[in-house]
Amino acid sequence: MGLLQGKVCLVTGASRGIGAATVKRFAEEGGIVYANARSPKNLDDVCTLMSEKYHTIVKAVYFDVRDEAGARKAVAQIRKETGRIDVLVNNAGVMKDALIGMISKNLMQEIYETNVFGVMNMIQLASKVMMFQKSGSIINLSSIVGIEGNPGQLVYSATKGAVAAMTKTAAKELASQGIRVNAIAPGMIDTDMVRSIGEEKMIEHLRNIRMGRLGTPEEVADAIVFLASDLSRYITGVILGVNGGATV
Numbered sequence: 001m002g003l004l005q006g007k008v009c010l011v012t013g014a015s016r017g018i019g020a021a022t023v024k025r026f027a028e029e030g031g032i033v034y035a036n037a038r039s040p041k042n043l044d045d046v047c048t049l050m051s052e053k054y055h056t057i058v059k060a061v062y063f064d065v066r067d068e069a070g071a072r073k074a075v076a077q078i079r080k081e082t083g084r085i086d087v088l089v090n091n092a093g094v095m096k097d098a099l100i101g102m103i104s105k106n107l108m109q110e111i112y113e114t115n116v117f118g119v120m121n122m123i124q125l126a127s128k129v130m131m132f133q134k135s136g137s138i139i140n141l142s143s144i145v146g147i148e149g150n151p152g153q154l155v156y157s158a159t160k161g162a163v164a165a166m167t168k169t170a171a172k173e174l175a176s177q178g179i180r181v182n183a184i185a186p187g188m189i190d191t192d193m194v195r196s197i198g199e200e201k202m203i204e205h206l207r208n209i210r211m212g213r214l215g216t217p218e219e220v221a222d223a224i225v226f227l228a229s230d231l232s233r234y235i236t237g238v239i240l241g242v243n244g245g246a247t248v
Contacts, residue, residue, distance in 0.1 A: 003030070009087040012089065013036065021220065087136070090118075137179070137229075137232075138180070186243065
């Protein structure tokens with residue numbers, strides 16, 4: 001359909017799951033896509049294949065969102081090569097569970113550095129470029145547990161709640177610059193991260209999904225395409241649940 005034709009897009013955490021599905025959907029819609037991963041060469045082959053298949057530019061950029069200098073260098077590279085950034089998808093994140101009383105300071109620091117500080121860092125870097133254009137769309141990945149909470153996920157839910165809060169604040173602050181900021185709050189999506197909780201917990205969670213199944217990364221990516229495109233040009237500050245009617 002060409003919903004993102006010619007738009008320059010940066011997707012963090014693009015090596016698998018929702019990030020990988022988003023890169024593919026963006027390329028299908030004609031976007032010029034910069035796909036981020038931490039491990040060098042991890043995305044080179046798939047980016048080449050997608051560039052050829054969808055007749056657009058899909059290019060890997062390697063940095064850790066926790067590394068401010070590395071992220072700044074990547075954003076500067078994108079701006080130098082294209083002159084702009086139209087879409088930022090803050091997808092990079094980690095999920096590690098621990099019960100109250102068993103949570104270490106190192107665990108708190110590790111999850112917050114990626115899920116909160118990394119997102120804040122990317123919002124600041126990308127919005128500086130978008131301000132010159134007076135346009136842009138930033139999509140953050142929150143989670144249903146960031147809204148509803150979940151036993152055993154005190155730290156993870158706190159970080160994803162922080163993402164929802166910063167989305168609303170950034171939306172209010174950046175609206176006058178023509179920049180929209182929204183978030184997706186996925187429920188149980190069929191990714192490696194979710195599968196890591198184990199079969200027993202998976203069955204328990206499935207009972208709480210009204211549609212009776214896990215969501216797919218592609219279904220989340222479709223919602224991200226909507227928020228990235230001009231179809232959502234009057235939408236900002238929204239936390240969009242993609243959860244199949246789930247409760248936790």
